[in-house]
Amino acid sequence: MRLTDPEKSLVFGRTALRLSKKTNYINGSAESHRILGIGYYYLGKNDRAISNYLTALASFKETRNLTGQAKVYNNIGNLYKEVNYEKALEYFQKALTIATKLDAPDIVAGHYLNIGIINYRTKDYELALKHTKKSYEIFLKLDNPTGVTLALQNTGVIYNKLNQHKKAEKILLEAYARAKEANLNSTIASINLTLVAIYMKFKNYSKADQYLKEGTRYAIIGKDTKLQSDYLKRAYELERKRKDYKQALLYLQKLYTQDSLELQTTISKKFGLFEEQSKFQAREKESAIKLEKAKTNRVVFTASIAISILAVLIIIILFLNVQKKAKTNHQLKILNEEISVQKENLDTVNQNLEKIIDERTRDLQIKNRKLSEYSSHLSHQIRGPVATMKGLMILEQENLIEDEEFIKEIGKCVNEVDDRIININDVLHNLSESGLIPRVVDKETKS
Incomplete structure (x- = not known):
């Protein structure tokens, strides 16, 4: 369900968790938390996802379930x-x-697939191909259609x-057909995004538009906000290629609006992820402290009984107990120091995030000012050549x-309009420029 309707994953996960707790089934509870984490991950709620994953991992460690641990780490x-x-x-x-x-080939295949993604994002494409190929071969051997499609x-x-x-194109069309057959909404949306880019390179704009519209629809169905933003960017690029600058500008405005929101969401996800993991680690350390205290108390209780039975052993037992307490206190001191270091790290992360947000806000202010200049500047820059063309049409x-002579003069006007639009577009994409400056044309055009 995670690739078709992640909200249903949450429904099944909650039901499984309820049944597992009712029957005191620890591995079932752990797997339920893992499924809930997957559902929240596909809905973009990373803080809730990590919380469920860490709970699942703790339970799998308790039951020494290595298969469960491998899945959660993934x-x-x-x-x-x-x-x-x-x-x-x-x-x-x-x-x-x-x-x-x-020797769990299905899990191994999934891990190779994910490692390939990391290789791709770090621009090690040959290694990415190597790991992805390994994943594909294992999934094919296991007759796992979803895995084969993703690979x-x-x-x-x-x-x-x-x-x-x-x-x-050939490989992606095969993946597209398989994803369609399995109703993998999110996968179809991801595949289409790349196909749009390919058909734009082929200058097959009608096909690019077809896959763009379908992919956008599937991204909305899957409630994938990042994919929806990627499709807006792709739509802007397509309209620029088709020289529909008015429509391209509309997509660009939407992109600028979403850009700030997306940045804030990404920062929030990142901060939430680290915060939840730090909280979990702190809870684990507190549990370790309680266990140490409980162990110490049991030793004291045993020592008390031993004192009442064998007075001769009192000195020996007290000596051992003092040693154990000293060791425990030392461990508690180390744990407290680690917690203090983690708090300092979180404060540093918070300060860095504030700087990033300030910088991004300044960038957006510059972009908004340039968009405002674009509207007024466009009418002034284009009006002159257009008026000249009208005059030429009347003479004709x-x-x-x-x-x-008519064709020559019209050509000059068209070149002038094109130069000015390109100039405006260059300035809009160059934050170092302070304003819109008319493009300098050659002497022949001026004359």
């Missing part, structure tokens, strides 16, 4: 691959080590990045100008 890696590649790779490697030891999609994306567009209609 899930946590998926969370981090959006915000911290090094951390994501660390969790994927943990999962792969366990899965290889257990094909990732392979197509990598070949597109390597500028092997024909090969990428009254046969007061030769055809050759």
Whole structure:
């Protein structure tokens, strides 16, 4: 359900959790929390996802369920691959080590697929292809249609990045057909995004538009806000290619509006992820402290009984107890120091995030000012050449100008309009420019 309707994943996860608790089924409760984490991940709620994953991991460790631990490490890696590649790779490697030891090919295939994604995002495309191919071969052998589809999609994306567009198109169309057959909404939306880029390179704008509209629809159905934003960007690029600058400008305005919201959401997700993990680690340390205290109390109780039975052993027991308390106090001191360091780290992260938000706000203010200038500047810059063209048309209609001269003059006007639009567009995309400056044309055009 995670690829078709993640909200239903949450419904089934909650039902499973309720039944597991009722029957005191620890592994069932752990798996239920893992499923809830997956549902929240696909809905973009990373803080709730990590909270459920860590709860699941603790339970799987309690029952020594290595398969469950491998799956959770993989899930946590998926969370981090959006915000911290090094951390994501660390969790994927943990999962792969366990899965290889257990000889669980389905889990191994999933881990290779995810490691390939990290390789792709760190621009190591050859290694990305190698890991994705391994994943595809295992999924194919296991007859896992969803896994095969995802592996094909990732392979197509990598070949597109390597500028092997024909090969990428062929692979992605196969992945598209498989995703359609399995009703994998999110996967279809992701595949279409790459296909739109490929058909734009082929200058097949009608096909690009077809896949763009369908992909946008599936992104909305899947409630994937990041994909929806990516489709807005792709729509803007398509209209620029088709030279429909008015429509392109509308998409650009929507993108600028969403840009700030997306940044704030990403920062919030990242902060929430680290905050939830830090809270969980703090709870684990508190539990360790309580266990140590309980252990110490049991030792004291045993010592008291021993004193009443064998007076001779009192000195020895007290000596051992003092040693144990000293060791416990030392451990408590270390744990408290670690908690203080983590608090300082969180404060540093918070300060850095505030700086990033301030910088982004300044960028957006510059972009908004340039958009305002664009509207007024466009009418002034284009009005002159357009008026000239109107005058030429009147001369042509009254046969007061030769055809050759008419075509030449019209060409000059068109070139002037094109130069000014390109100039305005360049300035809009260059934050270092302070305003819109008319483009300098060559002497022949001026004359």
